Amino acid sequence: MGKKMLVIGEAREGVLRNVTFEAIAAAKKISDGGEIVAVLCGEGDLKEQGNEMIYYGADRAITVSDVKLKTYTSEGFGQAIKAVIQDESPEGIIMGQTAVGKDLTPKLASQLESGLVSDVTEVAVEGGNIIFTRPIYSGKAFEKKIIKDGLLFATIRPNNIPSLERDESRSGEVTAKQVDIKDIRTVIKDIIRKGSEGVDLSEAKVIVAGGRGVKSSEGFEPLEELANVLGGAVGASRGACDAGYCDYSLQIGQTGKVVTPDLYIACGISGAIQHLAGMSNSKVIVAINKDPEANIFNVADYGIVGDLFDVVPKLIEEIKKEKVNA
């Protein structure tokens, strides 16, 4: 008998985040042929997003739309999702380990009197057990967890579990559920975005990160251009943030964001353990540093010993040439 799984989707400005599709793929692996129900909260007509979740593998989608759900609050989203959980009685719940996921899921788990395995990077089914793998000790080791009793409740780290192929021929029911959202004590009046525009750092496939070696905020310009030509995002070490070269929203590491892009290009970053904690699980790491002894080279797949202000423009030039020839 398969397991019925609920996937909590997430959208930003009406656009579903990729981690929603990755969560559907993880749920599918766990479900053993059971039904995958995706849920999305927001405002206005969410049918299109509901269909999109079906194209990526959900069997059904439930949308909860209300003006009070226009922006995320744990009270509003919590009430909406709890109502869906009560209706559906899933055996498992999966959500992304995003800012919203990190805030919402522990609260939901405690209200449901359930455990929660957070920040999962891999799910596998072995000998009838569902095994959740998650990094511990700032990424220096991995632990494998089995849930023996109760809800299979987990959050997955973006960019680790590949989503299924989008298949527009898939069809399923999209139900708009009415939930009477009460008592929201937090009123969000306005959201002011700070820092970077464009590609979201935690979900970016390519990150070009700068450290103290970038030397100034203007020094980040070539890095921005490189990120641009690669369709990626710019990140930073705490050294660069502390020096005032960039905003703290770009900080990667133990006390910043944890990222796992396909390609991480570290420019002028020494590779302190606290920085590695946020990026060492990236699939391919390229380090550019003028010190051949820099610790970053110990985790890099490709190392370039040189001045980043010589190397980065050359990389941009070569990538642009490749694009023209492609």
Ligand SMILES: Cc1cc2nc3c(=O)[nH]c(=O)nc-3n(C[C@H](O)[C@H](O)[C@H](O)COP(=O)(O)OP(=O)(O)OC[C@H]3O[C@@H](n4cnc5c(N)ncnc54)[C@H](O)[C@@H]3O)c2cc1C
């Ligand atoms: C509790 C705690 C939490 C922390 N959390 C974080 C965190 O989340 N993230 C984080 O990043 N750090 C964190 N740190 C700070 C961390 O220990 C380091 O101080 C920091 O990562 C150093 O930043 P950096 O590599 O940019 O600077 P540096 O260590 O100063 O390195 C600069 C590098 O640039 C190279 N360089 C200089 N000029 C050039 C050039 N022109 N071309 C090429 N290379 C050049 C140098 O050779 C050097 O290797 C934390 C520290 C503590 C104590």
